[in-house]
Amino acid sequence: MxxxxxxxxxxxxxxxxLPLLIVALGTFVKYTCQNDRHASFNxxxxxxxxxxxxxxxxxxxxxxxxxxxxxxxxxxxxYFSTILILLLISGTLLFxxxxxxxxxxxxxxxxxxxxxxxGGIIIPNFIGLGLLIIIYMVAG
Numbered sequence: 001m002x003x004x005x006x007x008x009x010x011x012x013x014x015x016x017x018l019p020l021l022i023v024a025l026g027t028f029v030k031y032t033c034q035n036d037r038h039a040s041f042n043x044x045x046x047x048x049x050x051x052x053x054x055x056x057x058x059x060x061x062x063x064x065x066x067x068x069x070x071x072x073x074x075x076x077x078x079y080f081s082t083i084l085i086l087l088l089i090s091g092t093l094l095f096x097x098x099x100x101x102x103x104x105x106x107x108x109x110x111x112x113x114x115x116x117x118x119g120g121i122i123i124p125n126f127i128g129l130g131l132l133i134i135i136y137m138v139a140g
Contacts, residue, residue, distance in 0.1 A: 015136035019055035049124025053094040097124045
């Protein structure tokens with residue numbers, strides 16, 4: 001059990017695996033909360049892109065708040081500028097994801113409007129996962 005907690009303290013677990021686990025858990029909760037008459041495993045359950053971006057942003061803010069008191073005066077400005085750049089990148093990518101989904105992420109079907117596979121699910125998820133990896137590489 002001790003090794004498990006040591007693994008959870010590693011940057012790879014904090015910045016990539018835990019956000020992915022949280023998103024997967026959210027997908028499971030969405031699936032189990034569906035009405036039994038209408039329950040199906042549809043593509044809307046795979047819409048993770050904005051969730052991944054927000055999870056990465058939250059992990060970055062939590063890491064910043066944990067480390068800000070531990071750094072000396074000479075390292076704090078470099079760390080702050082790195083975090084500020086990552087926050088700007090995260091915010092920009094979140095805006096890009098929402099723009100892609102809004103403009104190219106919807107298609108009409110027999111049951112109404114649904115997310116398209118490429119513009120609504122695959123590209124936003126790829127951007128969100130890429131952001132998590134960038135945060136892990138820089139802040140981890």
